[in-house]
Amino acid sequence: MAQNDSGAETKEENLLPVEAGREVILRAQDVTVAFGKKVVLDHLNLDVYRGEVLGFVGGSGQGKSVLMRTILGLNPKRSGVIKVFGHDFSAVSDAERKLIEQRWGVLFQQGALFSSLTVKQNVQLPMKEHLRLSQKLMDELALMKVEMVGLPRDAADKLPSELSGGMIKRAALARALSLDPELVFLDEPTSGLDPIGAADFDDLILKLRETLGFTVYMVTHDLDSLHSICDRIAVLAEKRVLVEGTIEDMMHCDHPWVKEYFRGKRALNRV
Amino acid sequence: MLPNRPKVVHSAGDDGSVVTLSGGWVVSWAGECESLLGTTLAKLKGQPFTVNLDGVERMDTAGAWVIFSLLRNLGGASELVQGGRAEQRELINTVADYNREEYVAKSDRMSVADYLELTGKRTRTAWHDFLAVLHILGSMASVLATVLINPRRLRPVSIAVQFQKTCIGAVPIIALMSFLIGGIIAQQGGFYLRQFGADIFVVDLTGILVLREIGVILTAIMVAGRSGSAFTAEIGSMKMREEIDALHVIGLRVTEVLILPRLIALMLALPALVFISDLAALLGAGLICWIYLDILPAGFIEQLKIAITPETLMVGLIKAPFMALIVGLIACVEGMKVEGSTESLGTHTTMSVVKAIFLVILVDGIFAIFFASIGV
Numbered sequence: 001m002a003q004n005d006s007g008a009e010t011k012e013e014n015l016l017p018v019e020a021g022r023e024v025i026l027r028a029q030d031v032t033v034a035f036g037k038k039v040v041l042d043h044l045n046l047d048v049y050r051g052e053v054l055g056f057v058g059g060s061g062q063g064k065s066v067l068m069r070t071i072l073g074l075n076p077k078r079s080g081v082i083k084v085f086g087h088d089f090s091a092v093s094d095a096e097r098k099l100i101e102q103r104w105g106v107l108f109q110q111g112a113l114f115s116s117l118t119v120k121q122n123v124q125l126p127m128k129e130h131l132r133l134s135q136k137l138m139d140e141l142a143l144m145k146v147e148m149v150g151l152p153r154d155a156a157d158k159l160p161s162e163l164s165g166g167m168i169k170r171a172a173l174a175r176a177l178s179l180d181p182e183l184v185f186l187d188e189p190t191s192g193l194d195p196i197g198a199a200d201f202d203d204l205i206l207k208l209r210e211t212l213g214f215t216v217y218m219v220t221h222d223l224d225s226l227h228s229i230c231d232r233i234a235v236l237a238e239k240r241v242l243v244e245g246t247i248e249d250m251m252h253c254d255h256p257w258v259k260e261y262f263r264g265k266r267a268l269n270r271v
Numbered sequence: 272m273l274p275n276r277p278k279v280v281h282s283a284g285d286d287g288s289v290v291t292l293s294g295g296w297v298v299s300w301a302g303e304c305e306s307l308l309g310t311t312l313a314k315l316k317g318q319p320f321t322v323n324l325d326g327v328e329r330m331d332t333a334g335a336w337v338i339f340s341l342l343r344n345l346g347g348a349s350e351l352v353q354g355g356r357a358e359q360r361e362l363i364n365t366v367a368d369y370n371r372e373e374y375v376a377k378s379d380r381m382s383v384a385d386y387l388e389l390t391g392k393r394t395r396t397a398w399h400d401f402l403a404v405l406h407i408l409g410s411m412a413s414v415l416a417t418v419l420i421n422p423r424r425l426r427p428v429s430i431a432v433q434f435q436k437t438c439i440g441a442v443p444i445i446a447l448m449s450f451l452i453g454g455i456i457a458q459q460g461g462f463y464l465r466q467f468g469a470d471i472f473v474v475d476l477t478g479i480l481v482l483r484e485i486g487v488i489l490t491a492i493m494v495a496g497r498s499g500s501a502f503t504a505e506i507g508s509m510k511m512r513e514e515i516d517a518l519h520v521i522g523l524r525v526t527e528v529l530i531l532p533r534l535i536a537l538m539l540a541l542p543a544l545v546f547i548s549d550l551a552a553l554l555g556a557g558l559i560c561w562i563y564l565d566i567l568p569a570g571f572i573e574q575l576k577i578a579i580t581p582e583t584l585m586v587g588l589i590k591a592p593f594m595a596l597i598v599g600l601i602a603c604v605e606g607m608k609v610e611g612s613t614e615s616l617g618t619h620t621t622m623s624v625v626k627a628i629f630l631v632i633l634v635d636g637i638f639a640i641f642f643a644s645i646g647v
Contacts, residue, residue, distance in 0.1 A: 102299070115611060115612035115613045115614070116612045116613055116614030127298070130299075131298065131299060131301065131302065132302055133301050133302045133305075134302065134305070137301060137302065137305055137337070140336060140340060141298070141301070141332070141333055141336060143369075144332065144336055144366065144369045145332075147369040148332075148369055159611065159612060160611070160612070161610060161611020161612055162611075179298050179299075180297065180298050180331035180332055180333060211332075211361070211362060211365045212331065212332060212362075213358070
């Protein structure tokens with residue numbers, strides 16, 4: 001990681017496409033994903049701009065998680081190009097791939113904390129594997145992350161099985177933020193949290209975005225999150241991104257599914 | 272991609288020294304940042320100085336933390352930081368809000384008291400294991416008693432599925448292993464007995480050894496490794512994923528639904544496997560006698576008839592259900608002891624196999640004493 005020269009940076013700045021004055025940090029073009037004969041995503045296009053919080057919604061089983069996994073390189077895609085930080089992730093060398101992976105953080109839906117490691121060790125794992133830091137510095141950084149996500153200090157030495165659901169989400173977020181990523185993927189971060197906890201989590205993500213300046217790609221079903229923290233929303237339906245825009249755009253969209261989602265009974269009962 | 276190497280330049284100014292930072296103060300360089308700034312600040316101890324961020328390309332929480340913690344060690348605060356972008360100074364202030372106390376790692380050293388505590392804990396676990404085994408045996412008895420009234424509670428389908436897995440699936444490997452071991456015993460025995468011209472007694476040696484001891488021990492150990500570990504892993508992962516709790520809540524008894532079918536299937540499977548193992552070992556021995564010792568198959572069978580009685584076979588077979596019970600009970604008890612982590616699943620699966628093999632050999636010894644004293 002350490003042997004990079006300054007040339008790389010200028011090279012990348014040229015690679016990042018700019019649209020309407022904003023840098024595109026993640027671009028999916030014409031992405032098709034299929035399992036056997038079942039096509040899940042069909043020629044899907046999506047741009048994520050630097051610094052924004054993108055909310056990604058769609059019905060259950062429509063392929064939201066599939067798209068996230070495809071972007072992360074966990075699912076093969078049949079066709080199309082996915083560019084993360086301007087690099088086509090499927091065409092980069094192993095060394096470049098490793099560098100890209102250090103620049104994103106992922107919060108899996110179930111947390112996916114390593115169950116035999118303590119919270120602190122979980123947070124330190126990316127640092128330990130990718131960087132060469134002193135144990136003391138890693139301890140301090142890990143504790144800082146643990147406190148930043150709102151966990152008590154003594155949670156750092158606990159095993160994931162000793163944590164509640166909300167604490168697991170926070171610990172998983174701390175691990176995702178371990179290397180100060182530029183792009184954070186959150187898979188249903190507020191599902192399974194009580195409304196207060198969910199609101200806290202939303203605030204936390206906003207606050208961390210302000211201080212750390214990362215971009216958030218958030219798969220969610222939480223209408224409150226969509227209203228309160230998302231700058232832009234993309235709706236996945238009919239195997240592609242059907243509409244994207246601000247929450248106001250969503251409220252005025254006439255597609256029946258979008259209408260039902262944002263202006264349905266549950267949505268209107270919110271207030 | 273990665274910002275430039277961090278640099279620290281120290282220059283004398285009008286009111287105290289100015290430490291100018293440049294390059295990337297990010298986590299990838301954190302180790303370097305720490306040593307560079309640390310050495311510079313160590314030299315400035317006791318003198319007035321300010322830290323200038325003007326040249327910093329990029330800063331993240333790790334870089335901010337390094338700057339803040341080094342300043343804090345010198346008794347300074349974030350006011351000493353100047354220049355740079357506002358959000359970079361803000362980041363240092365944010366970082367200062369966390370991690371106020373120094374982290375003290377827990378010591379791993381064991382004291383005498385810890386050893387005593389551990390011994391006590393182990394003893395208690397052993398006692399609890401014993402109770403758990405009794406509990407399962409008790410529920411087995413109670414379910415078997417109710418079966419007389421309500422035969423459906425025996426769960427024949429479950430038993431059949433488990434029998435398929437533990438018995439039929441194990442036949443090829445057990446037959447092959449026994450065949451080889453039978454051959455090896457015959458060859459080794461023959462090699463020494465031939466020196467006395469007593470080759471024919473190889474048949475007695477292998478016949479009795481295989482039927483009484485080797486067949487059952489070998490099979491029980493194989494089954495402990497094959498099915499015992501599978502039982503522990505299955506029940507353990509069900510425990511981890513709260514499936515066991517779900518069974519409880521639905522009103523089913525875990526021992527009845529999960530453990531008994533496995534135990535009964537294993538107790539039916541092991542005698543069958545032992546019998547197959549005996550046959551395979553005798554076949555292997557017969558083949559080696561023919562090739563290596565020139566004892567023709569007809570002669571082998573003739574001598575075998577003299578050497579062994581049905582009792583010899585029964586001594587081996589009668590032990591099989593007991594061995595099956597031991598392997599199954601240990602496996603299920605260990606499976607129920609699995610906790611949340613994957614590590615504990617691994618530990619208990621290992622423990623299940625180790626304990627089962629140990630007990631199988633121990634119980635075989637006890638049987639040997641028993642049979643010797645009743646003169647069989």
